[in-house]
Amino acid sequence: MRASYKRIQQISLQAESFFADKADSDARRYRELCHAYEVALENSENHTTADFKRSENCRWWKVLPDTACSSFPWITLIIPVLLMWPIAAWLIDG
DSSP states (O other): OHHHHHHHHHHHHHHHHHHHOGGGOOHHHHHHHHHHHHHHHHHOSOOOHHHHHHHTTOOHHHHHHHHHHHHHHHHHTHHHHHHHHHHHHHHHHO
16 A cells, blocks of 8 residues: 555656646646556555445445445444543543
8 A cells, every 4th residue: 555655646746747847748748647647546455345336326225335344443433432421521520
């Protein structure tokens, strides 16, 4: 994942210099940058199946199982936070 991030950052820097230097600006170079970005994004491993299905405008019920699995760890954090609320109130009120 780090290599993907670094490659996308390199393309981003090239794109910034592309727009800053008007003498080097041409359509062919722009298309090359866009293609390099698309390739780097496709090779990035930080996307889930649900992300891919969403990009293809799939129905929500086809994406739900993967979204639920990806969201489960975050949802389980709600329980400890809710348990801390009465403890914090008890500590503050004495």
